[in-house]
Amino acid sequence: MALPLSVSVSIFVLIVAYILYRRLRFKLPPGPRPWPVVGNLYDINPIMFRCFAEWAQAYGPIVSVWFGSALNVVVCNAELAKQVLKENDQQLADRHRTRLTARFSRDGKDLIWADYGPHYVKLRKVSTLELFSAKRLDELRPIREDEVTFMVESIFKDCTNPENHGKSLSVKKYLGDVAFNNITRLVFGKRFMNSEGIIDEQGQELKAIVNDGSRLGASPTMAEHIPWLRWMFPLEEEVLAKLDARRDRLVRSIMEEHNNARKKSGGAKNHFVDALLTLQEKYDLKTPGLVTYMMTPLQAVATPRLPPHLHKRMASDM
Structure with a gap:
């Protein structure tokens, strides 16, 4: 009994010594105290960004968080985000990929999860010069304005509906709809939702794929950050294979629609899919590899066009 106990104690002491050495050697930003092995995994709330916001108030704008033995x-x-993502992207582009994000991004073939290298440089160049250039975003501005106007009209219509008199109005639905319509029109050049709020079959499939992917990746297990535990938490390979197949079918159908439309019209439109299809030869692109889930929804800001006193009057009347 003495030998196994001494071996266990020695291993524990070595682990603790290694952790202390690493933390004392590097001057790390402040953050919540991590636990051995698991780090801060048990301290992170389900809504991660709120947890980070609370820690930022307590420790400052730069926080050290340990996911298992990995420092984040x-x-x-x-x-600071600008410095990380734009000015120092060469040093900080490589991001840890969980098994699910590796699967969804085709092992880092998209812009969000790509490792720094020739592929990343190419995708960044396409995004900066072609997709998100000031000229293209300005050309797409009428779409954003149109969707915000439609949202405001929908809110006004529902507020003035006699059936809703005295009832509270949840703005969440309207913001979700305007984000969805903005994204689909900017990316795919079409609206999947009609004026009554009914989503067509293709739009429902797009939403289902995004929701299923978010559900699978929303609650990563501890094994994603502690590799030697992964054998206990295998991936749902059959479920992921079906989701991959559904995503590929949807992408191919949308690409075929745009290819056929471009052949008939003889030109390309400003939205992203048409832009990528026309840039394939110029940048040697594999277009499906650029299609990924939106990590951050688009934000629309309404610009008032009426005098302030009319806004106050309309708000009180509603």
């Missing part, structure tokens, strides 16, 4: 540095303001 969280930045919590726009200026």
Whole structure:
């Protein structure tokens, strides 16, 4: 009994010594105290961004968070995010991929999860010069304005409906609809939702794929950050294979629609799918590899066009 106990104690002491050495050697930003092995995994709330916001208030805009034995540095303001994602992207582009994100991104073939290298440089160049250039975003501005106008009209219509008199109005649905319509029109060049709020079959499939993917990746197990535990938590390979197949079918159908439309019209439109299809030869692109889930929804800001006193009057009347 003495030998196994001494071996266990020695291993524990070595692990603790290694952790202390690493933390003392590098001057890390402040953060919540991690536990051995699991780090801060048990401290993170289900709504992760709120948890990070609370830690930023307690420890400052740069926070050290340990996912298992892996250090994650969280930045919590726009200026720091700009330095990380734009000015120092060469040093900080490589991001840890869980098994699910590796699967969904085809092992880092998209822009969000790509490792720094020739592929990343190419995708970043396409995004900067072609997809998100000031000229293209300005050309797509009428779409954003149109969707925000439609949202405001929908809210006004429901507020003035006699059936809703005295009832509270949830704005969440309207914001979700305007985000969905903005994204689909900017990316695919079409609206999947009609004026009555009914989504067509293709739009329902798109939403289902995104929801299923988000559900599978929303609650990563501890094994994603502690590799030697992964054998206890295998991936749902059959479910993931079906989801991959559904995504590929939807992408192919949308690409075929755009290819046929471009052949008939003889030109391309400003939205992203047409832009990528026309840039395939120029940048040697594999277009399906650029299609990924939106990690951050688009934000629309309404610009008032009426005098302030009319806004106040309309708000009180509603």
